Amino acid sequence: MRIAIVTESFPPDVNGVAHSVVRVAEHLVARGHEPLVIAPQPSSGARSVTGSFPYPIIRVPSVATPGYGSFRLGLPSRRLAAALKAHRTDLVHLASPFVLGARGMTVAASLGLPTVAVYQTDVPAYARLYYRTNLGEQTAWRWLRHIHNAADRTLAPSTASATALHSHGIERVWLWRRGVDAARFDPGHRSSALRRAVAAEGQVIIGYVGRLAVEKRVDLLAPVSRIPGVRVVVVGDGPARANLERAMPDAVFLGERRGDQLARIFASLDLFVHTGPFETFGQTIQEALASGVPVVAPAQGGPLDLVDEGRTGLLVPPGDAPSLVAAVTSLVENTEQRLAMGVAARVAVATRTWSAVGDELIKHYVDVHSGGIAARSVPISA
Template identity: 30%
Template sequence: MRKVLIVTDAWLPQTNGVVRCLEAVGRELMGRGHEVSYLTPEGFWTFPMPTYPEIRLSLVTPMTIGQVIAREAPDHIHIATEGPLGLLARFVCLEQGLAFTTSYHTRFPEYVAARMPIPTEWTYGFLRWFHGSAAATLVPTASMQEELASRQFGHVRLWTRGVDHSCFSPGPKSEFLDLPGPHLLYVGRVAVEKNVEAFLKLDVPGTKIIVGDGPARAELKARYPDAMFLGLRTGEELSRLYRSADVFVFPSRTDTFGNVMIEALASGVPVAAYPVTGPRDILTDPACGALDEDLGFAVIRALTLSREAARAHALGFTWARCADLFLEALVPVREAAAKAA
């Protein structure tokens, strides 16, 4: 049995791919008899992250983080995010000679540049520094692995994602029956970096349906009154929405993976996307998804694809495999001290 401490600034009640991944991997590891604990913003004073208020940034000292690590006495430490908790955990680990791994979930350089006039290379410089002391940096796709390596990130390892095949599964269409078809679905954060407007602007037949919330929702809803904005949906309701769609549209160009794509595929829904990191790593079978720089063309082509092929392709993405890769990458916390001795 191993004791694993996961440090993350992203945590419940947030609904995003980082939180889903860390929760799912933790459940998988605990199901195998390992002990998993999380160092999260819970229990600390927090304030909302500028332009992304759903994320709460923690106000805490290195001493407190050191006390948590000492109390947990983990065999392995994984720092999942580059926020205040991640920064302080990194500082404590380096000060105490503890080895750790990190993960790269989010393209913060592009997200920051979409909101403020800050060159992406400045932010990549910070991220190289942050991840440079890790024994390994885990990334969700081979494309992301190659990109970070080209930006002089070291020790980059693949850590793919999974999907709950029982929760997201094919079934009869029960939603959107009163809306003109075909039914084109987007699920995710409604924000500038997700490029949702590229989907809304498409001149394609059918009804565009947006599931999710975010800072751009009100503006886009006002500008595109023919689209359906349903807000945040979870659980069985979200599963019904997925399986009732004819095509899932993923317009983002900045995601490192895109968990919602494999949720759609598991529900038997073909995907239309741009040929960028994430989609090109997931949609490797042309029978289940369409990639094209003309997103409208990708949507039209995806409408001809097999729902059975989509489901079959999704079965290759499992949380068990994700947990295997995570375990393989972990290093003993005392590895750094042992090498220095």
């Protein structure tokens, strides 16, 4: 099949949407399909690190996101229709559609092409956070309803996300979870040298990996960084970094890390803490689990599907600093429990390969393209 992926984000962006699109396109090529990616043009300073890919990429004009200049918003463009026609697209995959994806939906409809929309970003929650009013959240949900109900099928990454979509009037919702590279993220990559470099006194290493932005609530790690015998290691970058460095002077900030280097960091942690309350899935949680590292995360959204409470980690009320400190402290003090959780964590995700979930996605494509059972939703508890 010829699949056009219209995405709101793509490398050099570092986020869940960009990562997922890369893995999907890779899998399509591996299975003999012909993907085309349509994505926002990166900033001039980032173009040199975009990389090369074994499939065509069409870039459309973009503008910097207000308050987050490193993230570009793709603008509606005539290039979309021309690209789909030249590609002779069979089906359009809309990755986290909101701006560019909305235009992609319109163009696909005008060309009579079937569509699969992948919900991945909790834009309504971000709107509520930034505008401090329900009006922004309600407006975002109206726009998402408009986009997703025009699609033949919407894929949600977690049961919590599927429930939210249904409750806001979005139809034809199916579950499609994300994969993890269990070969790259493996406990065997644990590095004694790295551990000595970041925790010279043998402290228990608590890690966070992700964007450093207000909505990620990384500030909740400040009291964690003051737990005796703990060293907090923060991997990632973003507009909140300077404030976080001031709030956590004893933490180690490593900036962005990728590939094998990131895998070594994950495997060298003793405990992974995810603080963001707006995760529709939580890919870094899966990568920590695959690395044999237990997780403490908010009992909300995607983490509810990923963290097996008491077995692979602990869930805490979102935004509750005292509960987070208590959970981390309990695992810092109980080495035996922490190690047992790490073993269970690896087992829990070992079969969640990108190959397996990629094949699931292709089945969704086939069902939608054939018009078979596209109008029926899978139960959200599946």
